[in-house]
Amino acid sequence: MDNKRNFIQYLLILILLSIKISLAFDAETTHPKLTEEAVKFYNFYAKRKINNQELEWMKKGSKNEDLSPRWANHFYDPIHNIAINKRYFRGYVPEAGWKPIFGFVLPAEPLKSVDWSINQEHQFLYYKLNRTFQKAIVSYFKKDYETAFESLGHVLHLLQDLGVPEHARGDPHIGRGGDQPSYFEEYTKNYLNKDINIAKDLLSKNIKFKKFNGIYKIFNELATFTANNWFSEDTINNDFP
Numbered sequence: 126m127d128n129k130r131n132f133i134q135y136l137l138i139l140i141l142l143s144i145k146i147s148l149a150f151d152a153e154t155t156h157p158k159l160t161e162e163a164v165k166f167y168n169f170y171a172k173r174k175i176n177n178q179e180l181e182w183m184k185k186g187s188k189n190e191d192l193s194p195r196w197a198n199h200f201y202d203p204i205h206n207i208a209i210n211k212r213y214f215r216g217y218v219p220e221a222g223w224k225p226i227f228g229f230v231l232p233a234e235p236l237k238s239v240d241w242s243i244n245q246e247h248q249f250l251y252y253k254l255n256r257t258f259q260k261a262i263v264s265y266f267k268k269d270y271e272t273a274f275e276s277l278g279h280v281l282h283l284l285q286d287l288g289v290p291e292h293a294r295g296d297p298h299i300g301r302g303g304d305q306p307s308y309f310e311e312y313t314k315n316y317l318n319k320d321i322n323i324a325k326d327l328l329s330k331n332i333k334f335k336k337f338n339g340i341y342k343i344f345n346e347l348a349t350f351t352a353n354n355w356f357s358e359d360t361i362n363n364d365f366p
């Protein structure tokens with residue numbers, strides 16, 4: 126009887142812990158919702174509109190980019206040109222590597238998210254799932270639209286993360302062991318649960334979408350904007366401008 130009760134208690138603690146561990150925007154709601162608004166906005170202006178089926182594929186991709194442990198590659202600090210920074214994990218021991226931070230050994234050293242988005246070899250090391258920007262382009266021309274739009278959703282996820290101070294400042298936000306979660310991500314999760322009309326609001330203000338030539342330029346502009354204008358919990362007193 127006691128054993129059974131203990132087991133259930135442990136199970137409950139485990140479930141609670143796994144809910145608490147938040148390394149990114151909430152994948153279930155936040156990323157698909159942001160993707161949907163981005164597509165709505167794009168469709169206001171685009172000649173070749175993204176249809177509902179294609180949108181669903183993109184939403185699926187934007188959700189699946191958080192498949193563990195791909196999220197180790199979701200950081201890009203453009204000021205120091207680095208990926209996730211171990212120093213900003215509270216209680217970090219320099220010799221210990223990633224294991225105490227994530228709880229397991231990573232398949233490969235994390236990349237900057239902008240590099241991750243186009244590095245097919247590296248994505249292959251992470252359990253053979255290639256959802257790079259190239260995969261999106263090649264699949265589109267092969268008329269494999271499902272893979273194309275899903276891959277595009279994966280890339281959008283990376284960009285969406287760079288609107289979060291922690292991601293643009295390389296600050297892990299595990300939400301356990303003294304390492305704080307991202308308050309902005311928590312806020313966004315609640316905010317996006319309500320009825321929102323970001324795309325329509327932008328349209329009504331006559332805001333048009335911006336064109337870039339090259340994926341690096343897109344990532345750099347957003348990451349620099351975020352890193353330069355907002356603090357994250359563990360990067361207030363350090364070498365950011």
Ligand SMILES: [Zn+2]
Nearest residue numbers: 148149150307
């Ligand atoms: Zn995050």
